Amino acid sequence: MGLEDIYTQIIMEHNASGRNKHHIDSPNLVLKGVNPSCGDEITLELRVKDGKIEDASFTGVGCAISQASTSIMIDLIKGGTVEEAKEHIKTFMGMIRHEITDEKQLESLDEAVALKNISHMPARVKCAVLAWHTLENALAKKS
Amino acid sequence: MGLEDIYTQIIMEHNASGRNKHHIDSPNLVLKGVNPSCGDEITLELRVKDGKIEDASFTGVGCAISQASTSIMIDLIKGGTVEEAKEHIKTFMGMIRHEITDEKQLESLDEAVALKNISHMPARVKCAVLAWHTLENALAKKS
Amino acid sequence: MKRYKDDFPILQTTVNGHPLVYLDSAATAQKPNPVIDAVAAYYRETNANPHRGNYDLSVRATEAYEQSREVIRKFIGAEKSEEIIFTRNTTESFNLLAYSYGMNFIGKGDEIVISILEHHSNLIPWQQVAKAKGATLKYLYINNEGEIPDEEIENKITEKTKLVSITHVSNVLGSISPVEKIVKKAHSVGAVVALDCAQSIPHFEIDVKKLGVDFAAFSGHKMLAPMGIGVLYGREELLDKMPPFFTGGDMIEYVYEQDFTAAPLPQKFEAGTQNVGGAVGIAAAAHYIEKIGYENIIKTETELTKYALEKLSTVPYITIYGKKNSVGRCGVISFNIKDAHPHDVASIVDAGGVAIRSGHHCAQPLLRYLGLNATCRASFYFYNTFEDVDILVENLKSVRKWLGYGA
Amino acid sequence: MKRYKDDFPILQTTVNGHPLVYLDSAATAQKPNPVIDAVAAYYRETNANPHRGNYDLSVRATEAYEQSREVIRKFIGAEKSEEIIFTRNTTESFNLLAYSYGMNFIGKGDEIVISILEHHSNLIPWQQVAKAKGATLKYLYINNEGEIPDEEIENKITEKTKLVSITHVSNVLGSISPVEKIVKKAHSVGAVVALDCAQSIPHFEIDVKKLGVDFAAFSGHKMLAPMGIGVLYGREELLDKMPPFFTGGDMIEYVYEQDFTAAPLPQKFEAGTQNVGGAVGIAAAAHYIEKIGYENIIKTETELTKYALEKLSTVPYITIYGKKNSVGRCGVISFNIKDAHPHDVASIVDAGGVAIRSGHHCAQPLLRYLGLNATCRASFYFYNTFEDVDILVENLKSVRKWLGYGA
Numbered sequence A, B: 001m002g003l004e005d006i007y008t009q010i011i012m013e014h015n016a017s018g019r020n021k022h023h024i025d026s027p028n029l030v031l032k033g034v035n036p037s038c039g040d041e042i043t044l045e046l047r048v049k050d051g052k053i054e055d056a057s058f059t060g061v062g063c064a065i066s067q068a069s070t071s072i073m074i075d076l077i078k079g080g081t082v083e084e085a086k087e088h089i090k091t092f093m094g095m096i097r098h099e100i101t102d103e104k105q106l107e108s109l110d111e112a113v114a115l116k117n118i119s120h121m122p123a124r125v126k127c128a129v130l131a132w133h134t135l136e137n138a139l140a141k142k143s
Numbered sequence C, D: 001m002k003r004y005k006d007d008f009p010i011l012q013t014t015v016n017g018h019p020l021v022y023l024d025s026a027a028t029a030q031k032p033n034p035v036i037d038a039v040a041a042y043y044r045e046t047n048a049n050p051h052r053g054n055y056d057l058s059v060r061a062t063e064a065y066e067q068s069r070e071v072i073r074k075f076i077g078a079e080k081s082e083e084i085i086f087t088r089n090t091t092e093s094f095n096l097l098a099y100s101y102g103m104n105f106i107g108k109g110d111e112i113v114i115s116i117l118e119h120h121s122n123l124i125p126w127q128q129v130a131k132a133k134g135a136t137l138k139y140l141y142i143n144n145e146g147e148i149p150d151e152e153i154e155n156k157i158t159e160k161t162k163l164v165s166i167t168h169v170s171n172v173l174g175s176i177s178p179v180e181k182i183v184k185k186a187h188s189v190g191a192v193v194a195l196d197c198a199q200s201i202p203h204f205e206i207d208v209k210k211l212g213v214d215f216a217a218f219s220g221h222k223m224l225a226p227m228g229i230g231v232l233y234g235r236e237e238l239l240d241k242m243p244p245f246f247t248g249g250d251m252i253e254y255v256y257e258q259d260f261t262a263a264p265l266p267q268k269f270e271a272g273t274q275n276v277g278g279a280v281g282i283a284a285a286a287h288y289i290e291k292i293g294y295e296n297i298i299k300t301e302t303e304l305t306k307y308a309l310e311k312l313s314t315v316p317y318i319t320i321y322g323k324k325n326s327v328g329r330c331g332v333i334s335f336n337i338k339d340a341h342p343h344d345v346a347s348i349v350d351a352g353g354v355a356i357r358s359g360h361h362c363a364q365p366l367l368r369y370l371g372l373n374a375t376c377r378a379s380f381y382f383y384n385t386f387e388d389v390d391i392l393v394e395n396l397k398s399v400r401k402w403l404g405y406g407a
């Protein structure tokens, strides 16, 4: 396991770009997720209409892993349905826990597959899943 | 260090005889001494008049060492003066703490010299000194 | 009988020129090489402050600590690892329980029920709660066999009872408490049950789920682990509603100048740098016990106790306390020699290399109840042998002579 | 520079294929062979329950325990061994102090003064006391150099102040508190002073008498000893009037069904079976430190810190917190890399075998005060080398590249 398996090109770019890190217009689902042991804090903003995630973004502070993971997640869910987002969360968590290893099944996660190896850095798993947990809670609240 | 250096003839006899273990007539100085960690409890009874210990005895429960030590002490102080008793206490404590080793100096303790080796059984030192401590407190109270 | 002594380096040493015959395992057990080595290996290879670092070594220290928790969870049949709180010893476990549960969920007029068999550690903390809260501390008394009769359970545990805290095995008499009956009665009146497993877990399997207790406490050092590590088990639901006890590092989420929020279980109750070496030690001890097997431990101890009771009974001036039967004694035999104070007995047999305990065994109310000032106590563990018993009895037979009695 | 590494087996190991460069000694120190071996030897040769047995082995265990207390007494210049209470760690020491002293001798309207530098362990317990007792918790704030200025001491410690509890050395900034001034002012208003020596005693000599503090607390594990042992020093007069905290075995004289009497110091505060192995370990650690000599420790650490500060200063995107001077830093350097979160920094250098800490260092109020979310922290001990510093800096220089920034 080299560092390059964790700090990949994808992670680096998402962390540095800040593409999804801003506010959106009239969000109707806003939830803050925190990771007290790290001090990471992100706030997700979503505009959900008729079961579809029309727009999404985030703000907050955190390490490269949590920032990149959040940004990648937003790319993945924006424009899709709530149901699809829930499916993605399930697949992502399964991947992190090594319960889902089938490459085909993981394909749906797109760039998020870049976080597959995070379990080799147990101290950082919490950073990687923060956004996904927060989204899960937000969607659960909605329904 | 053999057991015979602690459980000597003198100790055995004093423990078994109970010669000084009774009440005395009109004691004017009665003090209880306890050793909570062992459960030993002795009560000294003294009749002191004009600086002289006219009579002395004890009652209570405890191990052979504490019973014998008490009985030996009573033999030593009975009939003597309070000042002599105080001197004996000092010598006895000095012997136990190995501060007094001079045989000549210890002669005054008579049979109590039998307890010289008790420091080889550190757990039992408290048993040996209980009576002497109690007497010390009693005489301090008196004056 | 299988020989386990060889795993225990201290049992190869001599005392006063005689091979050590260690018969005070109820006070603390000796440690086998695999336990001593596991702790040393932790400090040689894995040591770091757990939970606090992002680096490999700290992650491994955290894993060593959390895996130990998981080992203990399985060992006592708890459902979740969050239910296992590492403490220093049984005493700290009960103090945590008394301060965090007792002081907050027991009030004026409520009753706390313990038994007269209790060790001071499961007794004084409840005196303190009763006094502070205006509650009543009630005792279950024992019969002639040293056991808690059904009527005591029926009569003393009432609608007013909020907590029953009972020793599983008496450290003086070796008698086993009727946990099932106590749990049934206590739960029927809505009381919670805490079990003092300090003297049971070294000797037989504990399954907190099957026993149905709400809390359980024990010490590592009595089950072959190093000193300085103990356990409080609690049902998650109860631990969750209890406020933190110790505060400081690691048990927090956010800390502000005037306030803080607590971390979830089990960290909530584990403030400051924990004893990772100790946790590794207690896990190694649990593994060692599993390797020997409780069935072998029970078999060995039952044989030893039976043999010892038989031999001691042949000495006319020895009085044995508690039940006459060797079954359900957990290797504990309290006794006295006629005219001999237990302290003298212990000193005299010690000269022959035999280590037995004398005194009140941290159970003064029990001794007072039995009308005794002190007793001698020989306690066996699976590493003892028939020969140990022979040497004990032989040395006991010399006691009265040393004290100046005929025989 | 003398090479001390060879005594520390863990410093011979590798991490991720690189030799371990351990720079988190402020979290916990690594253990030298003499300490690891002393503890193992205790369990192999001397183990028994202390204070409870009359037999030789128990006497020897008691002696091992009490001699360790005596070693620590001398080590910190206390007058009497009764003033040394063994605890689990600094956190327990402060909780004992807060529960037994704070809850009983601090009342409504009284003031407790701590500093913004405090570790959570010397902070949350006082929040609890203030809340329970209606007292006020006040903070001494720091200047740009990370130090407590005289005005803060003069203004915040008032006639209302009952207790001042201060860290001797900051675990984030390494700054040393002006203990002399604090003690003088506190005593002039009749307040007692508690000193958190967790970060000072590993690095320089503590003499509680000369310092004039009333209480002092520290952890064994930060001064080369195993985990699970710590110390609370208290002046006898104060400890004497404090009520017991933990209750149970060994801290009693007489126990009745509804009441008990406490043992004298130090047993009064040491309930249950104590961690004798840990006590032996902390005494061995104190001996080891004495053998090395604090003057050598200071010399080595000052050189290392100076070298590290110099090298780190040459990297333009690294910001160092606290005073710029290497003197009085006790080997602690907190810093950040531009655009890089400390967690990423720690992970990235860990891949090169370098163990540094990242986060809030159990000092959230301090970090908030400094306007920081988290920092990296490299902390040195005398066993570190110039080479360790070189490897750290080299690895730090690669961080920004790994995170996608030019350099």
Ligand SMILES: Cc1ncc(COP(=O)(O)O)c(C=O)c1O
Residues within 6 Å of the ligand: C249, C271, C272, C273, C274, D026, D027, D089, D090, D091, D092, D119, D121, D122, D167, D169, D170, D171, D196, D198, D199, D219, D221, D362
């Ligand atoms: C200044 C300071 N105080 C207190 C503590 C708490 O020590 P422990 O975790 O050993 O209780 C620490 C270390 O964690 C510290 O650095």
Ligand SMILES: Cc1ncc(COP(=O)(O)O)c(C=O)c1O
Residues within 6 Å of the ligand: C026, C027, C089, C090, C091, C092, C119, C121, C122, C167, C169, C170, C171, C196, C198, C199, C219, C221, C362, D249, D271, D272, D273, D274
């Ligand atoms: C039944 C029982 N409970 C509690 C304890 C206290 O255990 P510790 O001293 O390890 O806290 C003991 C042993 O001393 C015991 O035998």
